[in-house]
Amino acid sequence: MVILSKQNPLVKELASLKEKKGRRERGAFLVEGVKMVREAVAAGLDVRRIVVREDYAGETYALPAVTLGEGAFAAVCDEKTPQGIAAEVALPAAGVRPPEGRCLFLDGLQDPSNVGAIVRTAVAAGYAEVYLADCADAFSPKSVRSSMSGVFFARIMQGSREEIFSALEGVPLLAADMGGQDVFTLTPPEKFCLAIGSEGSGLSDKTRARADIIVRIPMDERCESLNAAVSAGVLMYALRRA
């Protein structure tokens, strides 16, 4: 059976996953495209259903599936030129838990593409947990896309700064800011959390107050800052040597 109407209740619910409210209500997010769906399934995520466009002739999976007409499928997807397959995936369990190893804390990052790119880098550089306070939602379509499959592998926990600092009790907090210690000369502790603030306004006061060490990337004096994702990548890899 092919669902054609954009007014169909399931189509409307899937389309609601583009917004944070819809994702929270359904406890799910949408993964779009051939490669991303394949990786979500391979990663063993809780895939609730596969959503395909009626002309889709690619790989399928032994999972509950629904077929949509072209208009209904386009209404569900965020991509401008969707590839014909998407997956509804359960959000990870809510709550903020302590880290298992080196981890990352994003403090007030509002750009979803930067959040996604940072999650992608965190997985690559071996930062298992990514905590987010006052940030763009890591499960928005833009963030999921720019994370590549990063959001499938990182332990993403979104909460208030208080909840996050409580989970990080006893963990040294290294926070990036102007005027800190050159990150390339620092010998980091074995286990730590790296905090990154927003490009525009930097670290929040609460995070600066909680920081054990302030670190900075050495920069030519004509530059004030780097793109937040670039900055996070340089710092994560610089501190990874230990």
Next chain:
Amino acid sequence: MVILSKQNPLVKELASLKEKKGRRERGAFLVEGVKMVREAVAAGLDVRRIVVREDYAGETYALPAVTLGEGAFAAVCDEKTPQGIAAEVALPAAGVRPPEGRCLFLDGLQDPSNVGAIVRTAVAAGYAEVYLADCADAFSPKSVRSSMSGVFFARIMQGSREEIFSALEGVPLLAADMGGQDVFTLTPPEKFCLAIGSEGSGLSDKTRARADIIVRIPMDERCESLNAAVSAGVLMYALRRA
């Protein structure tokens, strides 16, 4: 005098700077916003004229200026909510010249925001020249914006791979690719050029053939790649230790 018409020849010419063809024909690009214009002037760039919206009441400069009505000013700007001031700045001299120090070569990067973010990082990390072949134009509005003031300070040279490799004769080329040497264990030569390929298709065959050393960023096996700007930043800083 306030120019109100979008059909005014000067307004049309300034608006043409949004496109590469217009920039090439006028030999100029547009810098938008209070902060960027201030930095362009302070950097001693060849500012041909300041363009202000009639309600602009901020800082002015002892430079030729033109005042536009709201509609004409909006037509000239690429920003959705322009701040009321812009500057027409001469493009750097064309031609591909040899580097003075450590430098960067971008090979086929099509995303203007990534190109801009990389130029910004190059200035911060002390890479004086940025060569571009088959890339998004570094002087497009998106690239200029995401470079912050990076395009004012880097020596940007756009040309063919042949022209660039000719200018780089005798300079060791370190190219980023899978399967290379871990960049964190490498001792780079004193002077070198770092080549970065596109996220999607990697290095071009010509660049791979010209490379003296292939370097890679160590990554968790679940990741295939990083965002091109993040990758460039991690590599530039990793190789900067020398």
